[in-house]
Amino acid sequence: xxxxxxxxxxxxxxxxxxxxxxxxxxxLRVVAYDRMxxxxxxxxxxxxxxxxxxxxxxxxxxxxxELVAQAAAAGVTMNFAEVTRVHAGxxxxxxxxxxxxxxxxVLVATGLSAGRLGLRGExxxxxRGVSTCAGCDGPLFRDRSVAVVGDDEWTAxxxxxxxxxxxxxTVLVPGEPRWSAARAERLAAADRVEVLTSASxxxxxxxxxxxxxxxxxxxxxxxxxxxxxxxYVGRRGPAGLVDGVPADAAGRLHAGSxxxxxxxxxxxxxDARAGAEQxxxxxxxxxxxAGEAAVAALRPADGGLNLRIIDPTHGVLPEDEGAAAGxxxxxxxxxxxxxxxxxxxxxxxxxQGMGAKLRAHWDLPELGFASKESASVPADGDTIDWLAQRxxxxxxxxxx
Numbered sequence: 001x002x003x004x005x006x007x008x009x010x011x012x013x014x015x016x017x018x019x020x021x022x023x024x025x026x027x028l029r030v031v032a033y034d035r036m037x038x039x040x041x042x043x044x045x046x047x048x049x050x051x052x053x054x055x056x057x058x059x060x061x062x063x064x065x066e067l068v069a070q071a072a073a074a075g076v077t078m079n080f081a082e083v084t085r086v087h088a089g090x091x092x093x094x095x096x097x098x099x100x101x102x103x104x105x106v107l108v109a110t111g112l113s114a115g116r117l118g119l120r121g122e123x124x125x126x127x128r129g130v131s132t133c134a135g136c137d138g139p140l141f142r143d144r145s146v147a148v149v150g151d152d153e154w155t156a157x158x159x160x161x162x163x164x165x166x167x168x169x170t171v172l173v174p175g176e177p178r179w180s181a182a183r184a185e186r187l188a189a190a191d192r193v194e195v196l197t198s199a200s201x202x203x204x205x206x207x208x209x210x211x212x213x214x215x216x217x218x219x220x221x222x223x224x225x226x227x228x229x230x231x232y233v234g235r236r237g238p239a240g241l242v243d244g245v246p247a248d249a250a251g252r253l254h255a256g257s258x259x260x261x262x263x264x265x266x267x268x269x270x271d272a273r274a275g276a277e278q279x280x281x282x283x284x285x286x287x288x289x290a291g292e293a294a295v296a297a298l299r300p301a302d303g304g305l306n307l308r309i310i311d312p313t314h315g316v317l318p319e320d321e322g323a324a325a326g327x328x329x330x331x332x333x334x335x336x337x338x339x340x341x342x343x344x345x346x347x348x349x350x351x352q353g354m355g356a357k358l359r360a361h362w363d364l365p366e367l368g369f370a371s372k373e374s375a376s377v378p379a380d381g382d383t384i385d386w387l388a389q390r391x392x393x394x395x396x397x398x399x400x
Contacts, residue, residue, distance in 0.1 A: 013040020129210025
């Protein structure tokens with residue numbers, strides 16, 4: 001069955017880019033959609049604690065750049081259209097702001113929406129004191145008091161990020177914290193941070209610009225004077241994005257116990273998945289599993305290359321002739337074929353002419369093409385590896 005893509009990934013955060021890279025390295029045609037920019041929650045942070053290992057500190061921008069570079073090197077195509085609906089089926093269809101596309105498998109890794117308290121006047125104060133991105137807006141609150149609302153790992157990370165900028169950071173936890181012991185230790189050690197449990201924000205203060213919040217605790221209500229409010233409650237998953245996939249109370253998609261697969265060839269990974277642990281390490285592991293599951297779902301049952309012999313001059317050989325020639329069962333298409341030239345003009349011209357005829361004859365969307373840097377030097381090893389991983393057949397022309 002011919003599709004626009006082998007795998008379409010919805011969301012280009014840590015889980016999405018990891019899954020896309022895993023699938024592309026297996027030679028599949030992969031597109032990753034993100035309506036904003038790649039990075040996901042990494043865009044919000046500057047410093048990552050306990051990543052890639054406990055006790056280590058790394059940079060969020062460096063990790064984001066590495067994930068994007070790995071995806072590009074594997075052959076992932078980035079697309080910044082918005083996916084508005086995924087129609088599960090055979091094959092799945094994606095409705096996007098650029099039109100409808102099909103894919104052999106779809107992987108949903110959208111993460112969660114921005115946090116909202118649902119209070120009166122909240123939307124009017126977004127960008128005027130109310131924010132959900134410490135990495136983006138934190139410098140605006142240097143030496144000023146801020147509050148952070150939430151109970152998970154991202155809440156703790158954002159509070160630690162702000163602790164290096166704000167004069168005081170009050171973390172308001174609606175119930176009890178759900179962040180790790182390591183995060184709790186860091187918050188306790190930060191002299192600018194105070195954590196209040198069983199504390200909820202019931203009202204916002206300020207005319208045009210935030211000036212404070214009303215906080216309700218077991219001891220009653222009081223006003224907390226803050227210039228910034230960073231909310232990580234009310235974040236929702238992509239409920240309703242995929243036909244036939246149920247969601248939990250927070251809108252995160254159910255994908256089965258401990259497995260990324262949801263319905264048929266549709267998979268879910270990262271924070272968008274119900275029950276997922278919301279951490280970078282978990283998102284990376286989840287993306288890897290989901291990418292591998294998508295590859296396995298598209299792999300022929302016999303493990304073969306699933307090719308049919310195609311003659312560029314005469315077209316597809318009859319089934320019996322293909323069988324006589326020893327061709328494995330199944331089909332492929334010329335989007336899985338690349339052209340490689342040794343850079344000599346006549347060889348390149350020959351291949352380009354053949355490619356043009358193939359595309360015209362079968363109305364093909366694309367053909368891969370690569371060449372040596374020059375005819376007098378060996379072929380680049382990385383280029384050869386990329387061709388071997390990305391395409392199932394490579395036509396080579398080495399003219400004199």
